[in-house]
Amino acid sequence: MDKSNKVGFISLGCPKALVDSEKIITWLRAEGYETVNSYDEAGVVIVNTCGFINTALEESLEAVAEALAENGRVIVTGCLGAKQDAAGKNLVKSVHPKVLAVSGPDSVQEVMDAVHKYLPKPHEPFIDLTPPVGLKLTPKHYAYLKISEGCGHKCTFCIIPELRGPLQSYPIGQVLDDAERLFQSGVKELMVISQDTGAYGLDIRYRTGFWGGRPVKSNVLGLVQQLGRLAQRYGAWVRLHYIYPYPHIDDLIPLMTDGFEGGVVPYLDIPFQHAHPDVLRRMKRPANGEKHLERIQQWRRICPDLTIRSSFIAGFPGETEEEFQYLLDFLKEAQLDRVGCFAYSPVEGAAANDLPGALPEEVREERRGRLMELQETVSYGRMQQKIGRTLRVIVDETVRGGAVARSTADAPEIDGVVYVQKPKGSRRKLSPGDFIDVEVLDADAHDLWGEWIPSAR
Ligand code: SF4
Numbered sequence: 079m080d081k082s083n084k085v086g087f088i089s090l091g092c093p094k095a096l097v098d099s100e101k102i103i104t105w106l107r108a109e110g111y112e113t114v115n116s117y118d119e120a121g122v123v124i125v126n127t128c129g130f131i132n133t134a135l136e137e138s139l140e141a142v143a144e145a146l147a148e149n150g151r152v153i154v155t156g157c158l159g160a161k162q163d164a165a166g167k168n169l170v171k172s173v174h175p176k177v178l179a180v181s182g183p184d185s186v187q188e189v190m191d192a193v194h195k196y197l198p199k200p201h202e203p204f205i206d207l208t209p210p211v212g213l214k215l216t217p218k219h220y221a222y223l224k225i226s227e228g229c230g231h232k233c234t235f236c237i238i239p240e241l242r243g244p245l246q247s248y249p250i251g252q253v254l255d256d257a258e259r260l261f262q263s264g265v266k267e268l269m270v271i272s273q274d275t276g277a278y279g280l281d282i283r284y285r286t287g288f289w290g291g292r293p294v295k296s297n298v299l300g301l302v303q304q305l306g307r308l309a310q311r312y313g314a315w316v317r318l319h320y321i322y323p324y325p326h327i328d329d330l331i332p333l334m335t336d337g338f339e340g341g342v343v344p345y346l347d348i349p350f351q352h353a354h355p356d357v358l359r360r361m362k363r364p365a366n367g368e369k370h371l372e373r374i375q376q377w378r379r380i381c382p383d384l385t386i387r388s389s390f391i392a393g394f395p396g397e398t399e400e401e402f403q404y405l406l407d408f409l410k411e412a413q414l415d416r417v418g419c420f421a422y423s424p425v426e427g428a429a430a431n432d433l434p435g436a437l438p439e440e441v442r443e444e445r446r447g448r449l450m451e452l453q454e455t456v457s458y459g460r461m462q463q464k465i466g467r468t469l470r471v472i473v474d475e476t477v478r479g480g481a482v483a484r485s486t487a488d489a490p491e492i493d494g495v496v497y498v499q500k501p502k503g504s505r506r507k508l509s510p511g512d513f514i515d516v517e518v519l520d521a522d523a524h525d526l527w528g529e530w531i532p533s534a535r
Contacts, residue, residue, distance in 0.1 A: 086120030091128030117148035127158035219511030229273035309341030353408035393442025396435030
């Protein structure tokens with residue numbers, strides 16, 4: 079079997095890692111390499127790893143072990159590749175000395191150098207086989223747009239800044255070019271991602287960049303305004319993820335008030351992590367629950383349809399029962415739409431591990447359970463309010479008699495879906511990426527059920 083241009087690829091981790099994988103695969107294809115799905119066919123296997131929490135780290139090490147056992151020629155990249163062991167040596171190399179090369183996140187060039195070394199470049203690159211937008215690992219109608227690398231914060235539970243380095247914003251012209259290429263290729267929903275979308279441009283002092291010959295400010299407001307206009311032009315949605323709760327996020331809310339028409343959907347993914355001021359201080363996170371509450375109320379006054387997704391950590395070191403209750407009270411009051419919660423898990427190398435008052439795993443898990451139980455009730459109440467309304471949704475998948483779709487309140491993979499049935503006798507066809515209007519007939523705490531209203535389209 080000729081394996082001379084065949085590369086196996088395993089992509090683990092978050093959407094940011096997925097974007098790195100897309101870039102590497104695009105380069106491989108541009109240079110004439112073929113990606114294959116079996117270890118047997120591959121001349122070399124690339125594993126893009128995650129090392130954020132210990133379970134992800136173990137999963138990544140296992141994936142490398144499997145690739146070594148099944149193929150033997152393995153290149154490792156991604157967050158785990160940047161981690162060191164207790165002796166200060168590269169962790170992957172210590173555990174798996176047989177790997178060919180190891181690099182950290184956002185290391186397309188290093189990965190390509192390793193591929194060139196261990197599977198020399200095919201003679202005739204089929205550059206024309208690569209679409210101008212690059213290769214995507216998501217369905218054709220949605221895509222992630224990564225706007226920066228690294229993070230400038232020092233949250234004590236997190237080691238991302240060590241793994242991915244300080245904030246490095248991509249030039250605004252390049253980001254908008256990427257966005258336009260994605261829209262031109264048929265993308266109907268663009269998810270803006272980074273470690274901290276609100277910080278965009280801080281590292282380059284918000285300098286003025288250029289796009290299409292016009293000056294554009296490199297800050298989150300300038301970026302989202304331009305993305306909204308582009309989305310309007312191409313009849314698409316833009317969704318914002320991973321926003322750190324800065325005061326200037328208030329400026330984004332008016333851009334969301336036109337719903338679908340404005341291009342930017344009324345949705346904020348804003349990980350508050352906790353509400354009690356003392357816990358937030360120990361986490362080195364901003365503000366406190368009361369300030370968050372005021373701002374949430376103000377945002378909802380301006381944009382009543384705003385969906386807020388957030389994530390929290392239960393059982394952070396030193397969290398008292400009273401502090402945890404404060405968080406539960408905050409959740410009752412804030413009425414967030416979508417919530418995820420992790421029981422605190424000590425990440426190797428994180429400053430929080432040295433804080434006093436580590437809680438036993440049973441307590442952390444029990445608090446996580448209580449929080450999710452409360453949120454289930456809140457989410458259910460929020461979802462019930464949608465019954466009887468007509469919502470614009472984007473179709474993800476067609477099924478017999480209808481479709482599985484998402485409203486502006488639903489990001490792919492992490493939120494709920496809308497199960498849509500066609501009206502009786504309707505023969506009109508739907509396709510992924512179609513925007514349709516749906517009357518909501520039923521809801522649980524996560525998903526909606528409704529009927530397509532073709533006439534409202
Ligand atoms: S904002 Fe905090 S949690 Fe998020 S990546 Fe940066 S340091 Fe980690």
